[in-house]
Amino acid sequence: MEDIVKLKHDKQNDLSSLNGEIWKVQTQIPDMELKLDELALKASIVRSDFQTLEDKLKNLEAVKNHKIQRMNDSLEVFKSTLDRSFDEKVAHLSQTYDEKVTNIINSKHLEFKEKERSFSDKITILKNSLADYSDKILEESKSKISKDAETEHIYLETEHNRNIAAIKDDIANLHQECQDLTREIRDLHKKIDTQMQPVLNELNSTMIALNRKLDSVQDEESSLGRQLKKLNNSKEEECNKLLQLKEDCRQYNHEIEQFNQAIKEEETYRRFLHNKLQEMKGNIRVFCRIKPDREGVFDHAIQSMSCTSGLKETLSISEPTSTKPLKKASSSPVKKSVKTYSFFFDKIFDENSSNADIFEEISQLVQSSLDGFNVCIFTYGQTGSGKTFTMSNANDGMIPRSMDQMFQKIDLLSTLGNDYQLYGQFFEIYGESIRDLIDDDHQLSINDDSDDPPISNSDTIGIKMIRLISLQQIESLLAHATKKRATAATMANDVSSRSHSIFKVHITKYSKNSSESTVIGTLNLVDLAGSERLSHSQVTGLRLKETLAINKSLSALGDVIASLKSKSSHVPYRNSKLTYILKDSLGGDSKTLMFVNISCLNSHFNESLSSLRFASKVNTTTLKK
Numbered sequence: 001m002e003d004i005v006k007l008k009h010d011k012q013n014d015l016s017s018l019n020g021e022i023w024k025v026q027t028q029i030p031d032m033e034l035k036l037d038e039l040a041l042k043a044s045i046v047r048s049d050f051q052t053l054e055d056k057l058k059n060l061e062a063v064k065n066h067k068i069q070r071m072n073d074s075l076e077v078f079k080s081t082l083d084r085s086f087d088e089k090v091a092h093l094s095q096t097y098d099e100k101v102t103n104i105i106n107s108k109h110l111e112f113k114e115k116e117r118s119f120s121d122k123i124t125i126l127k128n129s130l131a132d133y134s135d136k137i138l139e140e141s142k143s144k145i146s147k148d149a150e151t152e153h154i155y156l157e158t159e160h161n162r163n164i165a166a167i168k169d170d171i172a173n174l175h176q177e178c179q180d181l182t183r184e185i186r187d188l189h190k191k192i193d194t195q196m197q198p199v200l201n202e203l204n205s206t207m208i209a210l211n212r213k214l215d216s217v218q219d220e221e222s223s224l225g226r227q228l229k230k231l232n233n234s235k236e237e238e239c240n241k242l243l244q245l246k247e248d249c250r251q252y253n254h255e256i257e258q259f260n261q262a263i264k265e266e267e268t269y270r271r272f273l274h275n276k277l278q279e280m281k282g283n284i285r286v287f288c289r290i291k292p293d294r295e296g297v298f299d300h301a302i303q304s305m306s307c308t309s310g311l312k313e314t315l316s317i318s319e320p321t322s323t324k325p326l327k328k329a330s331s332s333p334v335k336k337s338v339k340t341y342s343f344f345f346d347k348i349f350d351e352n353s354s355n356a357d358i359f360e361e362i363s364q365l366v367q368s369s370l371d372g373f374n375v376c377i378f379t380y381g382q383t384g385s386g387k388t389f390t391m392s393n394a395n396d397g398m399i400p401r402s403m404d405q406m407f408q409k410i411d412l413l414s415t416l417g418n419d420y421q422l423y424g425q426f427f428e429i430y431g432e433s434i435r436d437l438i439d440d441d442h443q444l445s446i447n448d449d450s451d452d453p454p455i456s457n458s459d460t461i462g463i464k465m466i467r468l469i470s471l472q473q474i475e476s477l478l479a480h481a482t483k484k485r486a487t488a489a490t491m492a493n494d495v496s497s498r499s500h501s502i503f504k505v506h507i508t509k510y511s512k513n514s515s516e517s518t519v520i521g522t523l524n525l526v527d528l529a530g531s532e533r534l535s536h537s538q539v540t541g542l543r544l545k546e547t548l549a550i551n552k553s554l555s556a557l558g559d560v561i562a563s564l565k566s567k568s569s570h571v572p573y574r575n576s577k578l579t580y581i582l583k584d585s586l587g588g589d590s591k592t593l594m595f596v597n598i599s600c601l602n603s604h605f606n607e608s609l610s611s612l613r614f615a616s617k618v619n620t621t622t623l624k625k
């Protein structure tokens with residue numbers, strides 16, 4: 001046994017160190033992811049800067065090319081226009097000149113020819129007339145006529161020479177004119193050259209400016225190229241870093257997976273050991289809790305508590321000898337024979353025990369329910385003995401503490417890839433009817449299937465089932481349920497709970513692949529109605545009926561446990577709603593824990609004795625397998 005406890009202790013240590021490791025790795029993952037995100041962001045910024053620069057460069061190049069193209073085009077156009085206009089002008093001038101010269105020469109030539117012809121004609125006529133005249137006058141006056149003819153001839157010759165000189169002058173004039181025109185054309189050429197020079201100069205300076213611009217654009221382009229190269233280098237570095245990070249991440253993920261696998265194996269082994277331990281402790285366990293003497297009466301019935309052999313503890317309780325209050329029960333002198341009763345319990349919590357001490361024991365069963373077993377925890381006792389204080393106390397009762405443990409555990413399990421969810425039902429059994437403590441105005445019989453719960457559970461169909469998500473929610477559920485619980489004043493306790501309240505938690509496991517859920521275990525936290533002896537409570541009418549119903553259902557609970565103990569083929573679950581609803585948590589490999597709450601005071605001796613007897617009956621039972 002010691003070995004097993006040691007082994008359990010070692011395994012718990014291993015588990016907690018593994019949990020610590022997981023936590024460390026998990027805390028590193030967000031940092032790594034953050035770094036990865038930062039680097040990805042940087043890379044995307046660099047990429048977009050790079051893209052912007054590339055776009056800018058392309059734009060500049062396009063603008064540059066466009067400008068050069070435009071300038072070249074306009075230069076070409078200008079040059080061709082200039083050449084064309086120059087050629088045209090020269091051609092036009094040459095043509096005009098040629099035409100003018102030709103016209104003048106032609107007209108002068110024609111004139112000259114005409115004059116020459118007319119002179120020739122005249123000469124011919126004159127010669128003819130002269131010949132005639134000579135022939136005629138030859139005889140009359142040969143000398144006179146010949147003189148006159150000679151004079152006439154000289155005159156004509158002179159005239160002819162003068163005409164020829166005039167024509168020569170005209171030709172010289174025409175030559176002069178031609179020379180003038182040539183000069184004029186040369187001048188025009190010069191003029192065109194001088195007028196064109198500034199334009200050409202301007203074009204040249206524009207060309208130089210454009211070349212300079214081109215150089216600066218090329219400089220800019222090469223500096224951008226260098227920047228681009230730099231960016232490419234840093235991008236490559238970042239990419240390498242990113243790849244390294246990705247590789248590290250992959251490595252981490254691989255390690256985490258291996259780690260998770262190891263944890264899963266450890267978890268399975270832990271579950272096995274835990275269950276073995278629970279089975280060795282007993283599938284039904286009974287604890288006793290003694291309510292402190294809050295009023296300082298000092299009239300105590302509890303005589304002694306001691307730890308006997310093995311895991312059992314003994315409680316001795318003595319019948320009161322006197323109605324007078326004693327200083328302290330343990331130190332009071334016992335004059336006549338006092339009847340003392342002894343009871344064995346798995347654990348006894350004395351008056352000084354807190355709910356935290358109690359939960360240390362309960363937590364193992366909460367773990368069993370998370371491990372896939374059905375667990376049922378009862379608080380049993382007379383009214384006012386502290387059942388509700390133990391079970392549902394808002395701050396530290398078993399319900400909030402169990403839920404706290406469950407929330408923490410499923411958070412941890414979810415990191416191992418298992419998605420666990422908790423669903424809860426909270427209801428009370430009053431008499432033989434069930435009242436929903438979550439859903440208002442919801443009173444249903446057991447098999448009412450009018451509601452549509454997220455997970456089917458044939459026993460509690462019709463009772464509202466909600467997803468349990470936080471302790472805050474549990475606190476408000478408890479407050480809401482407390483208000484709703486049927487309470488009635490009795491002689492024994494002013495606000496005595498007259499119903500059994502059941503807080504049922506369904507632990508469901510979700511498969512991420514198939515998105516199916518399965519209920520793997522349930523935890524039932526049952527605050528039983530106060531057990532009362534009719535003679536003590538002195539109730540009548542409706543209260544009497546209530547007390548009878550409560551005692552009947554508590555007795556049915558005892559019978560069911562007794563049948564399981566005797567391995568009877570028939571277990572009378574149907575004898576009460578309480579046992580019928582809890583049948584899954586009371587048989588098979590389920591775990592059951594019964595808290596017997598008793599008062600330490602003599603005044604409650606009989607009630608305490610009756611509770612202890614009931615507990616003793618349950619305590620010696622072993623669940624039928």
Ligand SMILES: Nc1ncnc2c1ncn2[C@@H]1O[C@H](COP(=O)(O)OP(=O)(O)OP(=O)(O)O)[C@@H](O)[C@H]1O
Pocket residue numbers: 290291292294381382383384385386387388389390493495496497528529530531597
């Ligand atoms: N261990 C304890 N320490 C201090 N106070 C306690 C303890 N147990 C019970 N009480 C107080 O005693 C009173 C009655 O307790 P409680 O309501 O839990 O009894 P009960 O058994 O649930 O009664 P009922 O059956 O009527 O519901 C409450 O005021 C509670 O705070």
